[in-house]
Amino acid sequence: MARRMLFLIPLLFGLSIVMFSLVHLAPGDPASAMMSPQAVSNPDYLEQTRANLGLDKPLPVQYAIWVGNLVQGDFGTAYAFNRKPVLDLIGERLWGTVQLQGISLLLGIVIAVPVGILSATRQYSILDNTVTIGSFIGLAIPAFWLALLLQVWFTVNLGWLPSISTGQASKPWAERWQYFVMPLIVLTLPNIAYFARFMRSSMLETIHQDYVSTARAKGLDERNVLYRHALRNALIPMVTVIGLQLPRVLGGAVIIEQIFAWPGLGLLAWDAIGKRDYPVILGLTMLTGAAVMVINVVVDFVYVLVDPRVSVSGDSATGGH
Amino acid sequence: MAVSLGALPARRRHPIIYRFLQNRLAVIGLVIIVIFYILALIQPWISTFPYDQLNPGMRDKPPSTEHWLGTDRSTRDVYSRLIKGGQVSLAAGFMAVLLVMTIGVSLGAIAGFFGGLIDGIIMRITDIILSIPLILLLITAAALFRPSLKTTIIVIGVSSWPGAARLVRGQFMQLKTQEFVTAARAIGAGPVRLMMRHLFPNALAVIIVEATLWLSYAILLEASLSYLGLGVQIPTPSWGNMLQDGQRELLAGAWWLTVFPGAAIFITVLCFNLMGDGLRDALDPRHRSR
Numbered sequence: 001m002a003r004r005m006l007f008l009i010p011l012l013f014g015l016s017i018v019m020f021s022l023v024h025l026a027p028g029d030p031a032s033a034m035m036s037p038q039a040v041s042n043p044d045y046l047e048q049t050r051a052n053l054g055l056d057k058p059l060p061v062q063y064a065i066w067v068g069n070l071v072q073g074d075f076g077t078a079y080a081f082n083r084k085p086v087l088d089l090i091g092e093r094l095w096g097t098v099q100l101q102g103i104s105l106l107l108g109i110v111i112a113v114p115v116g117i118l119s120a121t122r123q124y125s126i127l128d129n130t131v132t133i134g135s136f137i138g139l140a141i142p143a144f145w146l147a148l149l150l151q152v153w154f155t156v157n158l159g160w161l162p163s164i165s166t167g168q169a170s171k172p173w174a175e176r177w178q179y180f181v182m183p184l185i186v187l188t189l190p191n192i193a194y195f196a197r198f199m200r201s202s203m204l205e206t207i208h209q210d211y212v213s214t215a216r217a218k219g220l221d222e223r224n225v226l227y228r229h230a231l232r233n234a235l236i237p238m239v240t241v242i243g244l245q246l247p248r249v250l251g252g253a254v255i256i257e258q259i260f261a262w263p264g265l266g267l268l269a270w271d272a273i274g275k276r277d278y279p280v281i282l283g284l285t286m287l288t289g290a291a292v293m294v295i296n297v298v299v300d301f302v303y304v305l306v307d308p309r310v311s312v313s314g315d316s317a318t319g320g321h
Numbered sequence: 322m323a324v325s326l327g328a329l330p331a332r333r334r335h336p337i338i339y340r341f342l343q344n345r346l347a348v349i350g351l352v353i354i355v356i357f358y359i360l361a362l363i364q365p366w367i368s369t370f371p372y373d374q375l376n377p378g379m380r381d382k383p384p385s386t387e388h389w390l391g392t393d394r395s396t397r398d399v400y401s402r403l404i405k406g407g408q409v410s411l412a413a414g415f416m417a418v419l420l421v422m423t424i425g426v427s428l429g430a431i432a433g434f435f436g437g438l439i440d441g442i443i444m445r446i447t448d449i450i451l452s453i454p455l456i457l458l459l460i461t462a463a464a465l466f467r468p469s470l471k472t473t474i475i476v477i478g479v480s481s482w483p484g485a486a487r488l489v490r491g492q493f494m495q496l497k498t499q500e501f502v503t504a505a506r507a508i509g510a511g512p513v514r515l516m517m518r519h520l521f522p523n524a525l526a527v528i529i530v531e532a533t534l535w536l537s538y539a540i541l542l543e544a545s546l547s548y549l550g551l552g553v554q555i556p557t558p559s560w561g562n563m564l565q566d567g568q569r570e571l572l573a574g575a576w577w578l579t580v581f582p583g584a585a586i587f588i589t590v591l592c593f594n595l596m597g598d599g600l601r602d603a604l605d606p607r608h609r610s611r
Contacts (some may be wrong), residue, residue: 009446010445011445011449011452014445014446015449015450015452017454018449018450019453022461022462022465023461023465026462026465026466027465027466027467043573058525062515073361080581131348136346136591136594136598137591139594140537140587140590140594141585142541142544142545142583142586142590143545144545144548144564145564145579145583145586145587148568148571148579148583149579149580149583150530151571152571152576152579156571156572188335195524235462239472247452247453247454247455248454248455248498250454251456251457252454252456254454254456254457254460255456255545255549258549269457269460270460273421273461273464273465274464276465278593279459285453285457285458285461288452288453288454288457289449289452289453290451290452290454292451292454293448293452
């Protein structure tokens with residue numbers, strides 16, 4: 001695992017080059033984006049601001065300075081957001097996203113795993129067909145549309161729930177749960193759909209394996225066969241699937257947090273992009289990228305731990321995907 | 322006695338088509354998608370108003386016999402915009418997937434066929450791109466470059482290919498070790514001929530399934546970007562920007578501005594998914610149970 005982690009260093013360098021070029025090759029100028037229109041018309045002042053932000057230096061120099069600081073753990077200061085350090089900004093918002101997405105992932109797993117198992121053990125039953133159609137629907141509903149419809153029902157028509165989350169942090173917990181309901185519904189629905197579908201097919205594949213038939217043939221009752229023999233192996237691929245959800249989870253946060261004004265990383269990213277705040281955009285993408293890469297390695301590692309059939313080099317002996 | 326092909330039952334003659342047609346949901350998906358594409362193609366003849374025509378005094382009017390799906394806050398006809406928006410959304414999705422598959426299939430094929438250093442480099446690039454959440458990457462790129470229909474298509478195309486590349490690479494690596502490839506190589510087929518004539522046709526089924534599923538995803542991505550104001554720009558309608566434009570009128574009770582475009586996106590994505598899933602099952606019976 002340590003070796004795999006070391007391989008991430010060149011990848012992170014690659015990521016830094018890709019993101020730096022993307023951000024800096026785009027047309028537009030953050031200096032003029034952060035100044036008032038009158039100030040922009042004053043060329044001296046504009047030059048001064050650009051120099052203050054370090055934007056007057058040639059791009060390779062800017063890149064070298066940025067990466068040099070990054071290696072020392074210095075993500076720089078934001079152009080906007082009261083010129084706070086980028087890491088402070090991210091630290092302030094991290095908990096908001098972790099809370100929301102963590103609960104949504106847990107809820108998704110807790111609901112989807114039993115649903116998927118039941119669906120597989122009663123293949124082609126009414127329950128199974130409902131689950132299949134339901135998960136197709138859950139995956140096809142555009143999140144932003146569902147969010148809008150929920151806001152209309154629960155906020156406008158019924159007046160039950162607040163539509164945006166501004167100021168929720170100062171409320172006591174007895175009231176704060178209200179802010180979670182709608183974002184959680186929108187985020188969890190596709191999670192349930194995705195995990196349930198996967199759990200179903202994983203369970204079906206396992207049920208038809210030889211060793212399950214053997215267990216049946218030697219006279220074990222069906223309950224024992226399913227839950228002691230089949231289920232364990234059917235759960236293993238879920239480790240990967242849940243790990244692979246991470247980029248999707250972090251990406252989905254941008255749209256949902258924007259709609260519900262949820263104080264998390266997604267909203268921070270959205271605001272930073274709108275303000276052309278390069279240090280914040282770059283800091284967020286670098287940290288997200290690093291998190292995703294590390295999670296991928298950890299997921300592979302956990303997979304080896306829980307499934308003795310898979311060797312450390314990552315080759316699957318099961319003949320699966 | 323020679324058995325003519327025509328005497329065979331349909332399931333033996335065209336097993337893939339037969340299996341696909343057995344899947345009721347997939348067929349429904351296909352039919353609805355075809356209808357949507359036809360509507361998009363004949364859009365100029367079936368719209369009741371020019372999609373950008375203002376109708377003075379008709380702001381936020383509910384559906385009526387004259388304006389079938391009502392009017393929006395700029396007094397334009399929602400039905401005509403929905404049809405035009407469908408044309409834009411479906412075309413954008415199609416173009417984006419064409420780009421995704423062109424880049425993904427070429428790079429995946431090269432990586433899988435040649436292996437070694439080229440493979441290493443291409444796969445590391447996919448690792449890097451896949452480490453950034455797609456939506457975050459799309460929003461960043463679309464916002465920094467000037468948002469437009471063209472930007473949307475290009476941005477989706479150049480950031481979404483790694484999935485297809487990995488898939489095709491896996492296929493090519495598997496196929497190139499098979500005997501028919503060795504045989505073709507032995508009689509002197511060069512790398513280009515091997516890839517185009519021998520490997521590509523055998524990977525085509527997998528590529529088509531992937532493309533179908535990407536069509537649904539690309540339409541969803543275009544709608545998301547347009548909804549955020551980073552995609553297709555008004556007055557050109559797309560389902561996503563109609564939603565964005567209409568959501569401001571929700572408080573006033575103008576539900577028809579959000580319900581219809583949202584339902585259009587939902588149905589399109591759902592049908593592409595059903596169709597893609599049915600295709601995958603038909604092409605690979607091993608997946609039947611899924």
